[in-house]
Amino acid sequence: MSNKNDKPEGKEPESSWKDVIYNPRTGEFFGRTGRNWGLVLLFYLLFYGFLTAMFAFTMWVMLQTLNDEAPKYRDRVASPGLAIRPNLLNIVFNRSNPLEYGQYVQHLESFLHQYNDSEQAKNDLCMAGQYSDQDEEPQKKVCQFRRSILHHCSGMEDATFGYAEGKPCVIVKMNRIIGLKPAGDPYINCTSKFNSLVK
Template identity: 60%
Template sequence: MASTEDKPTNKENASSWKDSFYNPRTGEVLGRTASSWALILLFYLVFYCFLAGMFALTMWVLLLTLDDYVPRYRDRVPNPGLVIRPNTLDIVYNKSDPVVYGEYVKHLETFLQRYNDSQQENNKDCIPGEYYMQDDNEDMNKKACRFKRASLSLCSGLSDTTFGYHEGKPCVLLKMNRIIGLKPNGDPYINCTVKRDNPVQMHYFPSEGRIDKMYFPYYGRKAHENYVQPLVAVKLLLTKEDYNKELSVECRVEGSDLRNNDERDKFLGRVTFRIKVME
């Protein structure tokens, strides 16, 4: 008797489970009729179209406030960082192995392509020691001051295609990050020191590591399309006593109001790299 009574109950449970997906008596699918589904889908279609319209409107209004040439807010990065080339903070090589130091040489040569005379001939010879201020014109395009690759002398890659790496006296190039409108006060220059008791002799190109004011201000990537940052080359005159030792070199922007001692940012106005030349 117990098993006979269970059979109708099981059929009822199976029927109830199927009816939750589709009920043939009422025509409901997942508990809703066709008209109910049509209304709710229409509601969500209108709702999301409204949200998309609001988003498009706010983006359009925001874009109206932006300038294609000058960022609206520029107070977050008031001082430039300092970076080196080749693009590494650890320069390690054997001066008798051209395969290894060849990677550094290739990187420097590629980087300096924009400083070739053929690329700089369209730029202007500016007056040294003076900011190159330019008034706004109709197309907003600005002229760039010419930076001669030859001013890097022994580190230009013109007279010595290995930038001194083959003789164990390597060159590194330093530049400041671009900041629109930056006009450093004073007479900025690069100064490098080796963190040890005995100093290492260095040659700077241009002379004394000067960064001329004529390359400031910068007007932005779009307006200042041909602009190139001024470079300072440092040739490390290493001796036999310096080989096979890891040397820590710190370079700073000195002689101006640019910050170079912020402990929260190790690259603000300075950069530290390590170099080890083996023989």
């Protein structure tokens, strides 16, 4: 009769959970030898390296088709984008308290700084009614726009931009519209509908 403790000959001892992590008999780590792990790592390095290279090449080809100056696709009629300064929807202030409208004045001053005479001197002096087409130019040129043109709203005559008098200035700037010609058809006339309200 045999005991329960007797092990049958020729049978390997049962593997423990430690052998799953590292098996000292076969030299396997998580079921793979060092050589197998090296081949798996090499495969994934090559696979993901190829995917990265293919993605980078595709992006490079696509970026070569883009123009830095104008979008490739656009509507036939471009809508002008308007920038309003001060950049607030609701302007509330007490004209007798300079602290209340100081932020508006500071916002306008920082916006108009780029239109100082010293900053505008590097731009082209364009004559009224004469237009130049710069479609083929690699670097576009800009006409001078001096802030003194804005008269009362320039901040040069009145440093408070009219806020101290209760007649605040709000500057509306039209963004660049690609393909818009200032003269020709259709002609755009930007005049006030109510002349008595605007000074």
